[in-house]
Amino acid sequence: MYLKKGDKVYYHPIIGGDHTGQVYECRTDSYMSDSGYPVVFLKGKSGYVCVEAVSRVEDLNYYVQVVQWDDDGHEVTKEMGPFNERKANKIEDAVNIKLNHEEYYTRVVLKAE
Numbered sequence: 001m002y003l004k005k006g007d008k009v010y011y012h013p014i015i016g017g018d019h020t021g022q023v024y025e026c027r028t029d030s031y032m033s034d035s036g037y038p039v040v041f042l043k044g045k046s047g048y049v050c051v052e053a054v055s056r057v058e059d060l061n062y063y064v065q066v067v068q069w070d071d072d073g074h075e076v077t078k079e080m081g082p083f084n085e086r087k088a089n090k091i092e093d094a095v096n097i098k099l100n101h102e103e104y105y106t107r108v109v110l111k112a113e
Contacts, residue, residue, distance in 0.1 A: 001051055003030040003040050009054040011042065016087065023057055055084045062088035065107050066095060 003009065007026045010019035024042040030051050033039045039048040063081030070076050080091065092107075 001030075001038075001056070003051060003054070003056070005029050008057040009040075009042065010057060011045065011049065012053050012055065015050070015052045019055065024054070064088050064091045064095065067107065 003026050012019045027041040027043050030040040038051040041048050062083050062085050063079050066078045068076050
C-alpha cells in the first residue's frame with residue numbers, strides 16, 4: 001500500500017490486529033527503508049512505522065455478517081467490524097470453519113461511511 005503525506009491512517013500495534021482508535025496523519029510519503037520494508041512517518045509517533053502496521057481510515061469499511069434464522073424463519077444478522085478487507089476475509093473464513101452448519105451463512109460487506 002502506498003501512502004501519501006496527509007493521508008489519515010489508523011495504527012495497529014500488532015500487525016493484523018485491532019487498531020488503537022486514534023487517527024494519525026502521515027508526515028511523509030511511504031518509502032522503502034534501508035531494511036527493505038515500506039515505512040512511513042506519522043504525526044504524533046516518534047520514528048517510522050512499517051506500512052503493514054497502518055490502515056487508511058477509509059479502508060476500514062468492511063464488516064463480517066453472520067446471518068442466521070430464528071425459529072419463525074426470520075433472518076437475524078450479527079455484525080462484526082469495521083475491518084480492512086484482508087482481515088474481514090480472514091475472520092469470515094474462521095467463522096465458516098468454526099460454525100460449519102447449514103443454518104447460517106456469512107458474508108463480507110463494504111459500507112460507505
